Amino acid sequence: MKVRIAVLIGALVATASIAVGATAAPSEPSAQSATIVGVAAGDKRFSTLALKTSAPETYAAVTTDKALLTKVLTYHVLASRVPSTAAVAAAKKMASVKTVQGEKIKLSLKSGKLYLNGSSRVIVADVKASNGLIHAINAVLVPPSAS
Secondary structure (H helix, E strand, O other), rough: HHHHHHHHHHHHHHHHHHOOOOOOOOOHHHHOOOHHHHHHHHOOOHHOOOHHHHHHHHHHHHHHHHHHHHHHHHHHOOOOOOHHHHHHHHHOOOOOOOOOOOEEEOOOOOOOOEOOOOEEEEEEEEEEEEEEEEEEEEOOOOOOOHH
Protein backbone atom coordinates (compact mmCIF):
# COMPACT_ATOMS: atom_id res chain seq x y z
CA MET A 1 0.00 0.00 0.00
CA LYS A 2 2.85 2.41 0.82
CA VAL A 3 4.39 1.80 -2.62
CA ARG A 4 1.05 2.45 -4.35
CA ILE A 5 0.58 5.69 -2.42
CA ALA A 6 4.14 6.73 -3.26
CA VAL A 7 3.49 6.06 -6.96
CA LEU A 8 0.27 8.09 -6.79
CA ILE A 9 2.00 10.96 -5.02
CA GLY A 10 4.80 10.81 -7.57
CA ALA A 11 2.27 10.86 -10.37
CA LEU A 12 0.55 13.93 -8.94
CA VAL A 13 3.84 15.69 -8.36
CA ALA A 14 4.96 14.75 -11.83
CA THR A 15 1.77 15.82 -13.53
CA ALA A 16 0.70 18.81 -11.57
CA SER A 17 3.58 20.60 -9.99
CA ILE A 18 6.04 21.48 -12.70
CA ALA A 19 6.89 25.08 -13.36
CA VAL A 20 4.78 26.49 -16.18
CA GLY A 21 7.71 28.10 -17.94
CA ALA A 22 9.92 25.01 -18.08
CA THR A 23 11.16 24.37 -21.60
CA ALA A 24 14.11 22.03 -21.31
CA ALA A 25 13.54 18.39 -22.12
CA PRO A 26 13.51 16.11 -19.09
CA SER A 27 16.43 13.82 -18.57
CA GLU A 28 15.76 10.21 -19.48
CA PRO A 29 16.00 7.70 -16.64
CA SER A 30 18.99 5.45 -17.08
CA ALA A 31 18.07 2.11 -18.62
CA GLN A 32 14.40 2.73 -17.87
CA SER A 33 15.12 1.88 -14.23
CA ALA A 34 13.60 4.94 -12.56
CA THR A 35 9.98 4.70 -11.48
CA ILE A 36 7.50 7.56 -11.83
CA VAL A 37 8.39 8.60 -8.28
CA GLY A 38 12.11 8.36 -9.04
CA VAL A 39 11.83 10.43 -12.21
CA ALA A 40 9.75 13.06 -10.41
CA ALA A 41 12.17 13.19 -7.47
CA GLY A 42 15.18 13.44 -9.78
CA ASP A 43 13.89 16.32 -11.87
CA LYS A 44 13.80 19.69 -10.11
CA ARG A 45 10.89 20.84 -12.30
CA PHE A 46 8.67 18.39 -10.42
CA SER A 47 9.60 19.64 -6.96
CA THR A 48 6.91 22.18 -5.97
CA LEU A 49 3.23 21.64 -5.55
CA ALA A 50 1.53 24.36 -7.64
CA LEU A 51 -1.81 23.72 -5.94
CA LYS A 52 -0.79 25.81 -2.92
CA THR A 53 -0.70 29.00 -4.99
CA SER A 54 -3.24 28.22 -7.70
CA ALA A 55 -6.02 26.93 -5.46
CA PRO A 56 -5.27 27.65 -1.79
CA GLU A 57 -8.69 26.48 -0.57
CA THR A 58 -8.29 23.13 -2.29
CA TYR A 59 -4.71 22.87 -1.02
CA ALA A 60 -5.88 23.46 2.55
CA ALA A 61 -8.64 20.88 2.13
CA VAL A 62 -6.41 18.12 0.74
CA THR A 63 -3.73 18.65 3.37
CA THR A 64 -6.26 18.04 6.14
CA ASP A 65 -8.47 15.37 4.54
CA LYS A 66 -6.77 12.08 3.54
CA ALA A 67 -9.80 10.86 1.60
CA LEU A 68 -9.89 14.05 -0.48
CA LEU A 69 -6.14 13.91 -1.04
CA THR A 70 -6.47 10.34 -2.30
CA LYS A 71 -9.32 11.39 -4.57
CA VAL A 72 -7.29 14.24 -6.08
CA LEU A 73 -4.13 12.13 -6.42
CA THR A 74 -5.86 9.20 -8.09
CA TYR A 75 -7.67 11.59 -10.44
CA HIS A 76 -4.24 12.30 -11.98
CA VAL A 77 -3.50 8.63 -12.70
CA LEU A 78 -4.66 6.36 -15.51
CA ALA A 79 -4.59 2.58 -15.19
CA SER A 80 -2.75 2.14 -18.49
CA ARG A 81 0.16 3.72 -20.30
CA VAL A 82 -1.15 6.35 -22.76
CA PRO A 83 1.47 7.94 -25.01
CA SER A 84 0.87 11.48 -26.20
CA THR A 85 0.12 10.32 -29.74
CA ALA A 86 -2.82 8.26 -28.44
CA ALA A 87 -3.96 11.13 -26.21
CA VAL A 88 -3.92 13.57 -29.13
CA ALA A 89 -5.84 11.09 -31.32
CA ALA A 90 -8.44 10.74 -28.55
CA ALA A 91 -8.60 14.52 -28.12
CA LYS A 92 -9.38 14.93 -31.82
CA LYS A 93 -12.49 12.85 -31.14
CA MET A 94 -13.29 14.90 -28.00
CA ALA A 95 -12.89 11.71 -25.96
CA SER A 96 -12.59 11.29 -22.21
CA VAL A 97 -10.33 8.96 -20.26
CA LYS A 98 -11.28 7.22 -17.03
CA THR A 99 -8.93 7.82 -14.12
CA VAL A 100 -7.96 5.44 -11.32
CA GLN A 101 -10.18 7.61 -9.08
CA GLY A 102 -13.15 6.65 -11.27
CA GLU A 103 -14.15 9.97 -12.83
CA LYS A 104 -13.25 11.02 -16.35
CA ILE A 105 -10.95 13.67 -17.76
CA LYS A 106 -12.05 15.33 -21.02
CA LEU A 107 -9.35 15.64 -23.67
CA SER A 108 -9.30 18.48 -26.18
CA LEU A 109 -6.98 20.35 -28.52
CA LYS A 110 -6.53 24.12 -28.67
CA SER A 111 -4.05 25.57 -31.14
CA GLY A 112 -2.41 22.16 -31.43
CA LYS A 113 -1.92 21.82 -27.66
CA LEU A 114 -3.44 19.02 -25.58
CA TYR A 115 -5.76 20.16 -22.77
CA LEU A 116 -7.35 18.24 -19.92
CA ASN A 117 -10.80 19.35 -18.79
CA GLY A 118 -10.49 22.42 -21.00
CA SER A 119 -8.02 24.36 -18.87
CA SER A 120 -5.02 22.27 -17.84
CA ARG A 121 -2.43 22.07 -20.65
CA VAL A 122 0.10 19.30 -21.14
CA ILE A 123 3.47 21.04 -21.11
CA VAL A 124 5.83 18.04 -21.12
CA ALA A 125 4.74 14.74 -22.65
CA ASP A 126 6.00 11.18 -22.66
CA VAL A 127 8.53 11.31 -19.84
CA LYS A 128 9.45 7.64 -19.56
CA ALA A 129 9.67 5.72 -16.32
CA SER A 130 9.97 2.00 -15.68
CA ASN A 131 6.36 1.78 -14.53
CA GLY A 132 4.64 4.26 -16.83
CA LEU A 133 4.68 7.62 -18.56
CA ILE A 134 4.45 11.09 -17.10
CA HIS A 135 2.65 13.90 -18.86
CA ALA A 136 3.30 17.10 -16.93
CA ILE A 137 0.50 19.65 -16.83
CA ASN A 138 0.39 23.29 -15.84
CA ALA A 139 -2.43 23.06 -13.29
CA VAL A 140 -3.74 20.60 -10.73
CA LEU A 141 -6.86 18.71 -11.78
CA VAL A 142 -9.65 18.52 -9.25
CA PRO A 143 -12.27 15.80 -9.75
CA PRO A 144 -15.71 17.23 -10.58
CA SER A 145 -17.18 15.57 -7.50
CA ALA A 146 -14.69 17.43 -5.27
CA SER A 147 -15.25 20.87 -6.77
